[in-house]
Amino acid sequence: MFGLHYKLERKSIGLALAIIGIGSIGGLVEIAPLFTIDQTVEDAPGMRVYTPLELAGRNIYVREGCYACHSQMIRTLRDEVERYGPYSLAVESKYDHPMLWGSKRTGPDLARIGGKYSDQWHVAHFVNPREIVPPSVMPSYARLLRNPLRTDDLGRHLRAMRAVGVPYTDDMIANATADAIGQATPGGEAADGVSKRYGEATNVRVFDGLPGELTEMDALVAYLQIVGRLTDAAYKTAGK
């Protein structure tokens, strides 16, 4: 073996090819089957996609680096299930490009945050976390309430998401901007469009407490309220 190496280390291209060959095996064995083995991701008929407003909120979550302190992955451990809720299934992040499973819990896990608190709680907490949770070390995000949400390019965002495999329809892409506004403007014609395209169960309301203004806070709260609720597959598994 060492004699063979004695020859190999005299050939730079041979050495380079050997490194690529030996180094590729692990990834090929572990990653490639995840795309081909059917049981890897559970079936969840009826799972819906993110609305344009929720997607915009998700992008704010990414932009602000929330994932650095909050995971979205409840492990199959008793204390985690009792603390946060049913453990996370692979299918729940099927439309998450990229996934936001996280690696650190400086703050609590958020995989089941959707519907846990009211919109008002979230807004107040974002404006001043320590007013709601005194020992919190989270920064204030009051500025999200001041920032108007950019909606004119959401159609292009949906199209890019479709390119990577999320089933957005032409109708959804064409109405992305209107739907983003509609989801935070209840009662109007635009709001009906959101329910028609994304389902009757979609949250349509003023998320940030400021009617008539579409802010980044609307989007982020709309996103948090849907985290873990695109499908109820995890609750069905837990009930079995």
Place this chain on the structure above:
Amino acid sequence: MVAQLTKSERQVALVILLALTIVGLIFAGAGKDDPIGVHGFLIMACAIAAIFAVISASAEPEPSPERLDTYYDDPSKIGIVLAMAWAAVGMLVGFWVALLLAFPDLTFDAGWASFGRLRPVHTSGVIFGFGGNALIATSFYVMQRTSRARLPDQLSPLFVLFGYNLFCLLAATGYLMGITQSKEYAEPEWYADIWLVIVWVTYLVLYLRTLARRQEPHIYVANWYYLAFVLVVAMLHIVNNLAVPVGLGSAKSYSLFSGVQDAMTQWWYGHNAVAFFLTAGFLGMMYYYLPKRAGRPLFSYRMSIISFWGITFLYMWAGSHHLHYTALPQWVQTLGMTFSVMLLVPSWSAAANALLTLNGAWHKVRDDATLRFMMVAAVFYGLTTFEGSFLAIRPVNALSHYTDWTVGHVHAGALGWVAMITFGAIYASVPWLWKRDAMYSARLVEVHFWFAVTGTIIYVISMWNSGIIQGLMWRTYTPEGTLAYSFVDSLIEMHPYYIARAIGGLFFLIGTLVGCYNIWMTVRGEALPAATEPAGDIPAPAIAARQPAE
């Protein structure tokens, strides 16, 4: 610097910079209401500044053919200065974000100032800014000496170095504006990623060209590691960053993979960024500088073969230990755990090889802080790889994952191993590169050493404590069978350790600033007269050419 380029190289440089200016202009125009527009202007500004630098030196004569009789060290010198600058910035931001976790009200009311945006500035600043520049600088130095051949041209090393720093600059400024893919240690967006691929391929070609010119039949072990670092990082970077951009005028892209496949790809990348950026590259550094500084031959050739191929093969399986008990299929988790435990063999054989090389030179370790930096680095490398294998065991990971224990583990590696071996290599290289007798002050190297060791120990111990406390509190039950502590209870317990961690970081930062001062004073000092320069530090053909004259 520009004077070192031949006329034709200056012309090529101008063409490249002009193309870069146009790319910047396109981004600035297409992204006028998107953060990518700011980056367009930044790219343009950098390119135009460089164009001025090239043009203003155009009157300078071409470098003489005699340059070919010496090694080309300008890129290594610039790389070391840039590495120390990034170290100062990256560690300062690290200290600041550590303070923010202890005193969150220090956050300014501006987007860029929050923890979530500053944290990647710290991680990328130290890993890619400090570590990457140190790797590029030392690899140029080492590949020339161990091949006894000069770099094949003057332009491509500078392109690699400055191109890489443009990538780092786009990354760091991007995070402040909220441009991120959210993939840890792979946060920069699509256009910066494409740029890095161009730079990296140039780096690989440069490496292979230099090896092709070598005057030694064998490729020295340091080069195996540097080569693995360049090759595998390219592989990881390309696969993990596959994404579809929203448009030319938008910084945002959507990852090609989602959910579980995305998580596995990300941690295959993430763990092997540790393996091939933070381990292989720095082992290359260690295998050259430690024996050189100790004046001892490498302890075992066979051990270095075992550890090299062990690391190259086994590490690539280990990424899934970041996803224990998650929605990742169990069989992948088990593979990741198994290979992580096996990794201890090549890791410890590399650490042992380094420490056994010091046999016969331990008195130098006692007297010479530069060599001691390298020795302590090898010890921390051994400790951290043991801890890593341990934390990868599933039940242990149940406790440690998501807690500060991971942060402590990472810093034992990053401060104790990566930074220490780098400081050792830099303190060894600076006098050699600038032709000085020694560093400006040996005592300041000693001061830096003790600040660095103290800071690392304070940091790691405080994070071990906080991490284990966190993990235990989260899983503690009352006798009635309910969870004993709320999440906030555990957060309150973290406060003293977060302060202690910031103090540890401050110690480390002070050491680094002392190092910056010492290097600066060394560079400003007197050069040795040419006659007393170490003989033989020139390419082999030049030695052959000089022979008859003697």
